[in-house]
Amino acid sequence: MNSDISIVALSLQIALVATAVTLPVGMFVAWLLVRKQFRGKFVLDVFVSLPLALPPVVVGYALLWIVGTNGWIGQLSESLFGSTLAFTWIAAALAAAIVSLPLVVRSFAAALAGVDPRLEVAARGLGAGSIRTFLTVTLPLAYRGVIAGVLLGFVRSLSEFGATIIVAGNIPGRTQTLPSAIFTRISAGNTDDAWRLALVSVVLGVIALAVHNWLLKRTANGISSSNGGFR
């Protein structure tokens, strides 16, 4: 039971850190894709979306190569901390972030596209710089979609298995997350223990998705038609 709690805690920690990474990165990429015209936009779109189309195991393998002794992140962290990131919880968070990024970017892009760009032009004309415009106009108008995207990314991070097990392994107490613990218990024939953790996964997932859908529904019929968007 104690190990169950520490597994859940580590999973939440990894998913939270992954979300903390995907939130700013995903927002910036979504903003580029929705609001900017530039060379290489298509390439950026494909690159960010690629994890959606690849088996997570392949993503994990590529990531292992980057954070391992031969990769530039691996060499950087080795020279800084004396070890690579491979088989640490940080690698697990990184894997979760990369795999969930396409979903986050897609949600954010939809949310940003729903904000009339003329409102941003108006804000600029009233003296707001681009960052202030984003924070005081764009974000408040897109925040439901943004929160929905964050939740979706968080759920995806919680359930990440394929990439995580390659790059972070399945070390109890260090990198063993909910999915990898369930995998271990099923492999060992501990079905009761596996079911218990599976149930925890279901509860966490249902809560997050319910909130996600509720927010999206409010976005769809809010803001412009009723008082929904008014503070």
Add this chain to the structure above:
Amino acid sequence: MISFDIQLNHPDFSLSAKGEFDDGITAVFGPSGAGKSSLLNCLAGSIKPSDGWVTLDGTTLYSGSNGIWVSSEKRRIGTVYQDGALFPHLNVRKNIEFGWKLLPEDQRRLDPLEIADLLGLTHLLDRAPNELSGGERQRVAIARALATSPALLLLDEPLASLDAARRGSILNYLKRVHAELNMPMIYVSHSISEVVSIASSAMLLRDGEVEGFDRPSALLLGAISTSDEVDSFDNILDGVIGDSTDYLTTVRIGEVDISTRHQNKNPGDRVVVSLGANKIILATDEPTNLSARNILRGSVSEIWSNTGKVFTEVDIGEKFIVELTENALSDLGIAVGQNVFLVFKSSSVEVYDA
């Protein structure tokens, strides 16, 4: 004073405009696609021209050759858009204060609450934008732009989405703002009636080129008599309600009294009067035994004649534009300086709240 010489090159559109606008109300007029909004966006700084320069009150805002570019948030130019572009998540007060709050205190020349009062918005401050009528939204947009104490106010088709009653009212508010705050304005429109009513000079744009710059009536009526772009002109004038009988109400416009249908208003109420140029009959002799309640003596001050459509300006103390046909013009032998009578029915006059 703003002056500019702008080139804007796009694959499918180009604009080349040079001008110098004084501190009055200047209209930029032209058919849709003429480049009016592009010019405005270049002045506001939301579009960067391909080449040229823009200066406002002696400060260079853009210079292609010197690589100067002042971004739109630093230009001190307020813009009012066609649909208002109010921030839907902020109430009226917060919309109006949005730009004002960003100003350093020593640059806050205008107080948001006084502006709200000037535009008749005081009772709406706690409303959300989606709880406002179209006219109210535009007034909030004007107040929001003014609260930034701009050196220049740009208005991009501000009345295009409003009905006739609200148009007259907003025009009146704009005139009041201009008079009380000495606010220079550039007013983009494709409505000649609006332009003639509000602007002291006008620039005519067509296909991305400047076709003329003159007094609005002189420029525009001459230009449109050749085209089908505008088929009617409305005289839009400020008036004050006078005496009423059971069926008629007198409205005083400047020094002239005209009869309108009975209005449920009190003597002294300010109104906006709209009278179609094609609703007025010209007579060279004073007509008698007519049912029309308005017969006003004046003299022809200008004639714009082209194939088919003719506009004349008749001075009866106030200037009225009258539309007639080429045949009528030649049959009656009407010429500039001639004394004529304007005849129109009281029911042809639309009266709106100012």
